[in-house]
Amino acid sequence: MTTTTATAAAVRPLIISLLLLSLLTASPSLRDEADHLLQFKASLKDSSSLDPTWAPGTDPCARDRPWLGIHCTDTTVSSLLLMNLGLSNKEGASIDVAPLGKLGNLRFVSLENNSFNGPIPEFNRLGSLKSLFLSGNGFSGEIPSEFFSPMGSLKKLEIYTNSFTGKIPASLQQLDSLIEILLQRNRFSGPFPILDQTTLKVLDLSSNNLEGEIPHSMQRRFPASAFEGNPRACGAVINKPCEALWAHTLPPLGEAIMASSATTRWVVLAIVLAMLLVTILLNKKDKSDMFTMIGSDPRTRSHHEHAVEVHAASINRRGVGSARKVGNYSENGAKKGHGKSSDLVMINEEHGVFGMPDLMKAAAEVLGNSGMGSSYKATMACYGTPVVAKRMRGMNKLNKDAFDVEIRRLGRIRHRNILPPLAYHYRKEEKLLVTEFVPKGSLMFMLHGDGGIAHAELDWPTRLKIIKGIGRGLGFLHTELSELELPHGNLKSSNILVSSNHEPLLTDYSLHSFSSTAKSLQGYKSPEVALHQQITPKSDVYCLGLVILEVMTGKYPSQYHNNGIDLVRLAREAVADGKVAELIDPEIVKGGGDVAEMERMVRIAAACVEEDHEVRMEMREAIRSIEAVQL
Helix, strand or coil, X not given: CCHHHHHHXXXXXXXXXXXXXXXXXXXCCHHHHHHHHHHHHHCEECCHHXXXXXXXXXXXXXXXXXXXCEEEXXXXXXXXXXXXXXXXXXXXXXXXXXXXXXXXXXXXXXXXXXXXXXXXXCHHHCCCCCEEECCCCEEEEECCCCCCCCCCCCCEEXXXXXXXXXXXXXXXXXXXXXXXXXXXXXXXXXXXXXXXXXXXXXXXXXXCEEEEXXXXXXXXXXXXXXXXXXXXXXEHHXXXXXXXXXXXXXXXXXXXHHHCCHHHHXXXXXXXXXXXXXXXXXXXXXXXXXXXXXXXXXXXXXXXXXXXXXXXXXXXXXEECCCEECCXXXXXXXECCCCCCCCCEECCCCCCCCCHHHHXXXXXXXXXXXXXXXXXXXXXXXXXXXXXXXXXXXXXXXXXXXXXXXXXXXXXXXXXXXXXXXXXXXXCCEEEEEEECCCCCEHHHHHHCHHHCCHHXXXXXHHHHHHHHHHHHHHHHHHHCCCCCCCCCCCCHHHEEECCCCCEEECCCCCCCCCCCHHHCHHHHCHHHHHHCCCCCHHHHHHHHHHHHHHHHCCCECCCCCCCXXXXXXXXXXXXXXXXXXXXXXXHXXXXXXXXXXXXXXXXXHHHCCCCCCCCCCHHHXXXXXXXXXX
């Protein structure tokens, strides 16, 4: 061997080593990212749900088995999606955010609906973060005024349903890229901040302790629902003039009386007594009228039983409406032949209180019928927003006390994509359930009703947002009500309402435990129940897949009614034949977007409607797959 050859042979390993070293230092190491994530995990308590995939020596971005809750872009971690996993921080310690700061491409963090508590962690160390979702935990305390100053890239902030106190951080006013701020259901106090960034599209500050006048620039841009539930707030948008707050600055009535002259005191006392007497007489009269029928004219009331027809347009916001009788009630509120009945029972008083007399006197509009019963919209003078009252049949599986316990449990549910009940009225044969009215109506209406006008709103970003919201709501139910055979059981497009900013709201959930005629529930149409009478939580996965197919194709499923199209069969054939793109609603494609991601969503739906429930994916896996789909 020549000297030159020997030298080359000796140098070659060194060159290779230097090249490998340069490659390792030129781009983030996947092994380093795994180590950072494991350091973050080590600061958590009850993190066993991550153990199956968060394993040392594995790749968080592996295509065949990525880590739970990890989404990657160009082989680096870009999203941390750890919702509904029962995670918490160690006692007396906060989440260790520092390791996440070493993930150079991390843009999205969601820890929604876990059991974290204590002060807000140092997520402001993640200066490149675009979305931060911490809702549905137990975080508390004040957020420092300048907390968000380093987060100039932040577009979406959701920290609702926690226990944050103090003023809303002033640094939020400095962020010029914000699109969405959701701070509702906390304990923020002090004046309203001026959040008038031109980029801001969605804002909710409701159900806090904010006070004073709502800034005019915000009143013009955002609805009343964004500010309601702040008792000391005022402004035209919530129909509460600021002049009305003057009463809170005056001394109590007793003090005012004692401070006045003797003659004035006697006059004031006489007026007070007269008002009390009138109130007592009016209350006595109200008791005789308390179950007057919905829509009836007070000039025609009598002591006889009567029914009133409630008229609605032939097609309304939630489906087909028609002239319909709400029911036959006597003055004591009982349906004919069924004896006395109790008043309406409020189980959610966040937005106010009303009773059966208010509901019975409300202006009403029939909304339609479902397998469980009819529903109508009612607008009450004493309650700020309209409600929907549903007359539910076949819900006599539980006695009154057990029914009360279970329905109150559902009323305590708080999630962005779930609509909890407000009140109920109990009778053995029939129940009345009351929920908030959502003006846009159901997803079914948007897809198939109104001559396609609402359908035109449903571009790809909107449909993706709706599908992800449905998945998150279902995931929360499957965590919160995990002991139920069917945590939802009645998922279909007519039971998914759509808010003004296209957030889906799940309704008519968890009725399996109430219903003695459960076969009317959509979950009972899944193959394992229909063919083998085998009830399983995976029936909800099947229903989720069917809804996704309906959203992605724009077609009405025969699985709801015989006059539809067998979407399950179509999806299976399209996947088998490699023709998934042909199944997608042309309206989505026409609006632009990544067709490959659309096809990916259809394949996820096809996997969800797998006939064999043993092979069908779990709900958690389905949600993780949905969250990974991008625009």
